[in-house]
Amino acid sequence: MRAFQWSQLTDQQQAKLLARPAQSQSAELQQQVAAIIEAVASEGDAAVLRYTRQFDCENLSELRYSEAQIAERAAQLSADVKQAIDTAYETIRTFHLQQQPQDISVETAPGVVCTQRFEALTAVGLYIPGGTAVLPSTALMLGVPAQIANNPRRVLVSPPDSNGELSPALMYVAQKCGITEVYRCGGAQAIAALAVGTQTIAPVAKIFGPGNSYVTAAKQQVAQRSGGPAIDMPAGPSELLVIADDTANPAFVAADLLSQAEHGADSQVILVSPSAALISATQSALEQQLEVLPRAATARKALEQSSLIQADSLEQACEISQRYAPEHLSVQLDDAEQYLPQLTLAGSIFVGHYTPESGGDYATGTNHVLPTYGFARNYSSLGLLDFYRRYTTQTVSKQGLAQLSKAIITLAETEGLRAHARAVSIRLENQS
Ligand SMILES: NC(=O)c1ccc[n+]([C@@H]2O[C@H](COP(=O)([O-])OP(=O)(O)OC[C@H]3O[C@@H](n4cnc5c(N)ncnc54)[C@H](O)[C@@H]3O)[C@@H](O)[C@H]2O)c1
Ligand SMILES: N[C@H](CO)Cc1c[nH]c[nH+]1
Numbered sequence: 001m002r003a004f005q006w007s008q009l010t011d012q013q014q015a016k017l018l019a020r021p022a023q024s025q026s027a028e029l030q031q032q033v034a035a036i037i038e039a040v041a042s043e044g045d046a047a048v049l050r051y052t053r054q055f056d057c058e059n060l061s062e063l064r065y066s067e068a069q070i071a072e073r074a075a076q077l078s079a080d081v082k083q084a085i086d087t088a089y090e091t092i093r094t095f096h097l098q099q100q101p102q103d104i105s106v107e108t109a110p111g112v113v114c115t116q117r118f119e120a121l122t123a124v125g126l127y128i129p130g131g132t133a134v135l136p137s138t139a140l141m142l143g144v145p146a147q148i149a150n151n152p153r154r155v156l157v158s159p160p161d162s163n164g165e166l167s168p169a170l171m172y173v174a175q176k177c178g179i180t181e182v183y184r185c186g187g188a189q190a191i192a193a194l195a196v197g198t199q200t201i202a203p204v205a206k207i208f209g210p211g212n213s214y215v216t217a218a219k220q221q222v223a224q225r226s227g228g229p230a231i232d233m234p235a236g237p238s239e240l241l242v243i244a245d246d247t248a249n250p251a252f253v254a255a256d257l258l259s260q261a262e263h264g265a266d267s268q269v270i271l272v273s274p275s276a277a278l279i280s281a282t283q284s285a286l287e288q289q290l291e292v293l294p295r296a297a298t299a300r301k302a303l304e305q306s307s308l309i310q311a312d313s314l315e316q317a318c319e320i321s322q323r324y325a326p327e328h329l330s331v332q333l334d335d336a337e338q339y340l341p342q343l344t345l346a347g348s349i350f351v352g353h354y355t356p357e358s359g360g361d362y363a364t365g366t367n368h369v370l371p372t373y374g375f376a377r378n379y380s381s382l383g384l385l386d387f388y389r390r391y392t393t394q395t396v397s398k399q400g401l402a403q404l405s406k407a408i409i410t411l412a413e414t415e416g417l418r419a420h421a422r423a424v425s426i427r428l429e430n431q432s
């Protein structure tokens with residue numbers, strides 16, 4: 001991992017350092033995904049099965065798991081993994097339960113009452129990645145809020161292993177979160193099935209979850225189809241930016257950087273510190289820890305597109321972080337809280353020396369589905385509200401309409417929309 005001194009870099013070099021690793025958005029990938037979506041739209045299950053056999057499991061014949069099959073596989077899970085899932089489930093549920101939306105009713109003028117109401121989406125599709133790692137924790141992050149929102153259809157899809165199965169841990173989470181349908185399919189074909197529907201899979205209103213370039217491209221494409229589903233956010237390869245000073249433990253910092261680097265060769269991790277000593281000690285700790293890391297080869301590739309940045313001050317470190325807008329931001333300073341007002345552009349922030357990023361990946365209670373690629377500037381981290389749609393009502397009394405009529409009629413005439421004005425005046429003419 002290379003080290004740089006921020007103030008000695010040109011604007012162009014600084015921009016390059018904070019650029020994300022190139023994602024495959026190629027025209028070829030987009031066309032391949034478009035072809036998969038069209039095939040699923042015209043052939044249904046046959047196309048989903050064909051692609052799943054091609055990419056994941058040669059002999060797959062059934063897409064759907066029955067309730068009994070889910071229970072049977074969940075029962076195979078060891079007691080200690082069940083216990084760990086139970087603990088994470090409770091903290092995630094506790095945090096998300098506090099996010100319940102509140103309907104409001106407001107009298108905006110005498111005789112004019114407006115309400116804002118929330119309704120759980122009727123059907124949600126939960127994509128759980130399964131290509132490079134099986135992620136039951138992501139199923140918790142999507143399944144728990146869907147269960148609290150009580151979306152009537154909660155549909156989980158994930159690519160099967162080479163035996164055509166989903167893991168017992170995933171099945172246990174599905175059972176615990178009251179997932180109503182589980183299908184063994186992944187990639188663009190699963191996203192297409194959720195969007196357009198097949199003989200087996202009915203379409204959903206909104207698709208959630210992270211995934212690789214094929215999944216992300218498919219989510220973007222189906223959302224643009226006429227009548228297509230809503231999607232949650234662009235959640236791609238993992239990212240972490242750590243701000244640390246001399247009060248930080250270099251072994252902790254290195255462990256955190258590696259925890260996100262091990263996700264994939266396309267992950268990116270950055271350390272920003274005013275301390276040359278901390279940067280150099282972190283570099284040594286990284287090498288030491290890599291020696292015993294099972295996924296060292298993957299992590300090393302991610303580190304090639306990552307950097308250690310020496311800033312002039314902690315203020316400058318905060319400015320760099322705001323410019324990068326990381327998915328995860330770790331602040332390893334004795335007085336971390338003091339810097340939080342300057343650190344707002346991140347998907348989730350890990351405050352202090354004893355808050356590892358992996359805590360949030362699994363069990364602090366926050367949601368680990370977060371905007372990547374700088375989208376933390378304008379997208380929110382996933383929460384309970386994403387599982388609802390909101391709408392408004394207004395009720396106007398005769399007197400209320402009389403009071404507002406001048407404003408409505410004048411504005412309608414200003415816009416040259418006579419029928420709008422007439423809909424008000426006709427009511428006031430016929431008052432008797
Ligand atoms: N941002 C977040 O919140 C978050 C959380 C968890 C995981 N992630 C990220 O999600 C990603 C998961 O990716 P993954 O690959 O492990 O699993 P995945 O489930 O997203 O993708 C696997 C699927 O990709 C499809 N595929 C593979 N090669 C293909 C090809 N050549 N043509 C067409 N389709 C093909 C197959 O259908 C396969 O089932 C990782 O980048 C990980 O870092 C992000
Ligand atoms: N760090 C990932 C989100 O970027 C989420 C995850 C799942 N399992 C472990 N980590």
Ligand SMILES: [Zn+2]
Binds near residue numbers: 238259260263
């Ligand atoms: Zn992680």
